[in-house]
Amino acid sequence: MGSASAEMGFARFLLILLLLSLLTTTSTAQSFKCSSPASCSALVGYAPYNATTLSEIQSQFNVKKFHSLLGANNLPLSTPRTYSIKSKQTVKVPIPCICYNNTGVSNKVPIYTVKKDDGLYFIASTVFSGLLKYPQIVVANKIPDKDKIDIGQKLWIPLPCSCDEVSGEKVVHYAHVVEAGSTVEEIAKRFGTDSQTLLSINGMANDSQLMADQSLDVPLKACNSSIKENSLDYSLLVPNGSYAITAGACVKCSCDSPDWTLQCEPSQLNTTISNWGACPSMQCEEVSGSPYIGNTTSLSNCNRSTCAYAGYDNKTIFTSPTTESTCPASPPSGNNSSKIDSNWNFLFICVFTLLLCFYLS
Structure with a gap:
């Protein structure tokens, strides 16, 4: 009788261990x-x-x-x-x-x-x-x-x-x-x-x-951005196929660009929604025409400038103007000289080979 009771007690102990194991697995799964x-x-x-x-x-x-x-x-x-x-x-x-x-x-x-x-x-x-x-x-x-x-x-x-x-x-x-x-x-x-x-x-x-x-x-994966380290939304991460509202609800940043670059523009939300009551300037004043965030402006000599969002602080919105060339790519320099050098090398080898054959004969 004592042996049977001990066996039942051991079985209960094993069952309790199993249940605790299952509970632990479930709680951490x-x-x-x-x-x-x-x-x-x-x-x-x-x-x-x-x-x-x-x-x-x-x-x-x-x-x-x-x-x-x-x-x-x-x-x-x-x-x-x-x-x-x-x-x-x-x-x-x-x-x-x-x-x-x-x-x-x-x-x-x-x-x-x-x-x-x-x-x-x-x-x-x-x-x-x-x-x-x-x-x-x-x-x-x-x-x-x-x-x-x-x-x-x-x-x-x-x-x-x-x-x-x-x-x-x-x-x-x-x-x-x-x-x-x-x-x-x-x-x-x-x-x-x-x-x-x-x-x-x-x-x-x-x-x-x-x-x-x-x-x-x-x-x-989140889009790359031009947001500065001292911006209050420096940690902003926007995954593909979504957008985020930032800078006191004044700016909308989307991630759907093929080059994984964050695209930001004025949110166009009612100013009563903004935490600031009214949105501050969002222009790249350093660029001709002072374009707004999200605008691309054509410049002379086939260059273009983009006004990118760079963050905010204390009711001030930072901008980051970037300029890139849209000119047709010119042929890499040095190609012709390389071809000439190559031809001269080939001619030198041929002449040297003929002279060597003549000498040996």
Whole structure:
């Protein structure tokens, strides 16, 4: 009898270890590596269970600026807040990210208010479309009993994110929920990266470790810019196929250029939206005609000048005029002399060969 009891006790012990192991695996499965000392802006791919609107998504994720939600999805600035989003339609949602203990999480947002009949699994898998697992909510909110949450209780939803560079380049990290049947190669191609990069930053050895409903860390390449280091938006990163509003809502910067160069122009937003009340000058006064940011001016001698955005500080917008030549390329110098030298060398070799043959005969 004692032996049987001991065996049952040992079996229970093994079962408890297994459950703890599964819980630990589940709670860390959605974590992104993040060791950068700085905070940043990241993206998550949200696919609502029911049809909704952009306004409701903004509220659910505590997105401060509505235009940042529009920019992340490359929707026109005129898009209304009531814009409909279908069930399971993926929307890119911007979130503030911070690194803690080598892991990236959304910085104390979103905050979710528990409703009637809510459970932690339902909140994680349905309300937030599987972007994280429910044990992460338990840990982040120090919930003593996962089966006991109260209506009206405020819960921090720690969404996965990262601020780390990838292969020495600054990127925007995007949390992509893997669909059933997906492959690493397909996902890499869709988001403009490569399979090895995806495998590496997600700690996977091969395709077999990719799981449906997993939050995958996808690095989105950002456009190069002329923003100065002393600008308040020096850290601005705009991934391909999106735009951002900056400089007190006065400037719109888009990333859709084939040469991966950030294209900025006046936002044309109502000045009441601007943090400054009215937008300051956005002209390159050093250039003839004082063109505005985003304008290209033709100059004499087939040159042209572009007025680029270079950042802002204290209600002042910086500009960066650049001049490039559009003249037809002239033939490289030295080509003719090279041909002459080559011909003389060939003639010298021929004469030398004939003389040598004559001498030997």
